[in-house]
Amino acid sequence: MERSQEMAVFVNVVDEGGFSAAARISNLTPSAVSKLVTRLEGRLGVRLLNRTTRQLRLTAEGETFYQRSRTIIHEIEEAEAAVSGTGNMPRGTLRVISMVAFGNYQIAPILPEFAARYPDLHVELELSDGKMDVIEAGADIGILHGDMPDSSMIVHRIADDRRMVVAAPGYLEKYGVPQTPDELLQHECILWWNAQRHLNRWPFDDGHSVTVRGRIVVDNGETLFRMAVAGGGLIRLAELVAGRLIKEGRLAPVLTEFTRDDKLPIYAIFPHRRHLATKVRAFIDFLDEKFLPVPPWRAAE
Numbered sequence: 001m002e003r004s005q006e007m008a009v010f011v012n013v014v015d016e017g018g019f020s021a022a023a024r025i026s027n028l029t030p031s032a033v034s035k036l037v038t039r040l041e042g043r044l045g046v047r048l049l050n051r052t053t054r055q056l057r058l059t060a061e062g063e064t065f066y067q068r069s070r071t072i073i074h075e076i077e078e079a080e081a082a083v084s085g086t087g088n089m090p091r092g093t094l095r096v097i098s099m100v101a102f103g104n105y106q107i108a109p110i111l112p113e114f115a116a117r118y119p120d121l122h123v124e125l126e127l128s129d130g131k132m133d134v135i136e137a138g139a140d141i142g143i144l145h146g147d148m149p150d151s152s153m154i155v156h157r158i159a160d161d162r163r164m165v166v167a168a169p170g171y172l173e174k175y176g177v178p179q180t181p182d183e184l185l186q187h188e189c190i191l192w193w194n195a196q197r198h199l200n201r202w203p204f205d206d207g208h209s210v211t212v213r214g215r216i217v218v219d220n221g222e223t224l225f226r227m228a229v230a231g232g233g234l235i236r237l238a239e240l241v242a243g244r245l246i247k248e249g250r251l252a253p254v255l256t257e258f259t260r261d262d263k264l265p266i267y268a269i270f271p272h273r274r275h276l277a278t279k280v281r282a283f284i285d286f287l288d289e290k291f292l293p294v295p296p297w298r299a300a301e
Helices: 003-016 019-026 030-044 060-083 100-117 169-175 181-186 194-200 221-229 239-248 278-291
Strands: 049-051 056-058 092-098 121-127 141-145 153-167 201-203 209-211 235-238 252-254 263-271
Touching (some): 003 030, 003 056, 060 092, 092 100, 092 278, 153 169, 169 252, 221 235
Parallel strands (some): 092 141
Antiparallel strands (some): 201 209
């Protein structure tokens, strides 16, 4: 068996979580797949998988080989498509890694449309708020916000988001609307805890910041968001999350005259290659179509 085929079978084992499932999509028997992986480990001189009766786990060497193999397989798919008369249509596998909020609130709702548009393309979406390394993750494209990414990557700006202070209308009717940032100290604000406690200090346009107070403390953004919708207090979060509910009247922005400069650029990043893969170009064009010139989450000024 050629090395590229060995790589493909190994990737199937990892993606499917076992020899039997990988055998079905590789047109091999489970025994043949197991022997192939054993031979591969012998040839490389390292263990790639730790096997138990219930699961398979990648070793550190196995993780490296898996990520590199995925990249090579994707490149082979692109090369074959380029000379087979189908190079103008995306095919193969597109792996996207995105920050969690953008993935959940913006990518997930439009991904079925993208998949329907390109039926020969398989799409994998991974969500992570950790440090994003597109190459290390074996991804084709990454979506992140904030500071400009590593200059070794191609950077494509797809939208501008912003941070907003919001609360449920019921909360504001009961406790009043803060007119200045310092008045936040008289309100219930929903707080982050542990590693995210620094987010309880809210910056404003004039360089002033307020360390807000509150009796409810949570450890993730989704819970923070749901607590605010339920009337638990004020929060500060990205408009890409809050925008739809602002339009529906279920959340209301406050202190907007103090947060006009709180911008949050969003980028698509991908490895620098001489020829941009058709599938990557298709996805970039799709993001531009959906988010430019004005993102759909933008609430009224």
